[in-house]
Amino acid sequence: MRTGFKDLNIKTTINDTTFLVLNIAFERFLRSMPKHSHGNNSYELHYIPYGHGKVSIDDQIYNITPNTLYMTGPHVEHEQIPVKNDPMTEYCIYFKIQKNSSHPPLDVDTVAYKFEKTHFWFGQDTQELYPLMQQIFFELEHRFTGYMIQVEALLQQCLVKIVRNYENRTQSKSHFSPSNLVDSKYIIVEECFLYEYETITLEIISERLGLSIRQTERFLKEYYGKTFLQKKTEAKMSMAKIYLNDDTINISEIADRLNYSSIQHFSYAFKQYYGITPTNYRKNSRV
Structure with a gap:
């Protein structure tokens, strides 16, 4: 055969x-x-x-x-x-x-x-x-x-x-070269908005990128088509929906987790972004 x-x-x-x-x-x-x-x-x-x-x-x-x-x-x-x-x-x-x-x-x-x-x-x-x-x-x-x-x-x-x-398991002497600064900028930006969306500031991200504030805004607009504030709001609002789908977290706690100064401030921002209040969104999601 x-x-x-x-x-x-x-x-x-x-x-x-x-x-x-x-x-x-x-x-x-x-x-x-x-x-x-x-x-x-x-x-x-x-x-x-x-x-x-x-x-x-x-x-x-x-x-x-x-x-x-x-x-x-x-x-x-x-x-x-x-x-x-x-x-x-x-x-x-x-x-x-x-x-x-x-x-x-x-x-x-x-x-x-x-x-x-x-x-x-x-x-x-x-x-x-x-x-x-x-x-x-x-x-x-x-x-x-x-x-x-x-x-x-x-x-x-x-x-x-x-x-x-x-x-039989010999260690290689050749290794990957470290990424250059241009390539690593994308990772820096994306990790900021994935893991620090609640507290990240334009000043902090500019410092990590090694750019001025104006250069950072230009970089974000050129490669992501969005401003710093738009990207931060996008991340926070996405997480807000995830929290609202969890009935064990009250809206006041969600506002606190997302670093809003008050529940009213959070509710206003949520409605501005989605066109519906957090309370009504939670009610609708249960249906």
């Missing part, structure tokens, strides 16, 4: 190295596979979700049990021999590496470098490859909208998980 996808020409790039995926197969071994190897820059993933057998790799015998993962790189000879009463079933992905000659040599800490330099590995999978393999086949079989993007992303995950199997 064999299910396969050939001539795929799937390309995914990691660390300036392109991984070309030519063949993805799922097979139950009802017969032995003779000794074979692959050429330069070629690697083959073998993942066995269930069944038993043996594999001879460069004339050394390894026992295959469920959840076995082994990788065979360039010129690594291997032959597969299933156990007759419980033959192994294998997911197999054939990768071919294409180096980008215009880039400097890869850092030894990269996924691509570690994958390329490991021509043989055998062991038990610790990275939950099985559901990943199932998802790759699901995408290729059904071809729903965006399936090519999904397959490329899943194959990237697969490459990372392979290298993690090699290393």
Whole structure:
């Protein structure tokens, strides 16, 4: 029994190295596979979700049990021999590496470098490859909208998980760069109106943004289409509705939580915004 996808020409790039995926197969071994190897820059993933057998790799015998993962790189000879009463079933992905000659040599800490330099590995999978393999086949079989993007992303995950199997939880030395000030301004603004809408002032938000009050107002108007007061009122009025839908909170307490000086001030602001008093809104919401 064999299910396969050939001539795929799937390309995914990691660390300036392109991984070309030519063949993805799922097979139950009802017969032995003779000794074979692959050429330069070629690697083959073998993942066995269930069944038993043996594999001879460069004339050394390894026992295959469920959840076995082994990788065979360039010129690594291997032959597969299933156990007759419980033959192994294998997911197999054939990768071919294409180096980008215009880039400097890869850092030894990269996924691509570690994958390329490991021509043989055998062991038990610790990275939950099985559901990943199932998802790759699901995408290729059904071809729903965006399936090519999904397959490329899943194959990237697969490459990372392979290298993690090699290393057993080694910490990466590469990390995300911090965001620049321009990008972080959006987060600063949005968190202010999410978590401090009751008390935030234009002066406080200007200080956090490192802008003058006039620059802050211009920034808000340009990127959100609203003034500071409009955004603050929007946040408070949205929360007011949430509180009014909770009968355990009286209107006086809501006014206090939203930092209004009095219940009358809150009621006036609510009616100005929604065209209905808080009391009538609460009554209508119960109907």
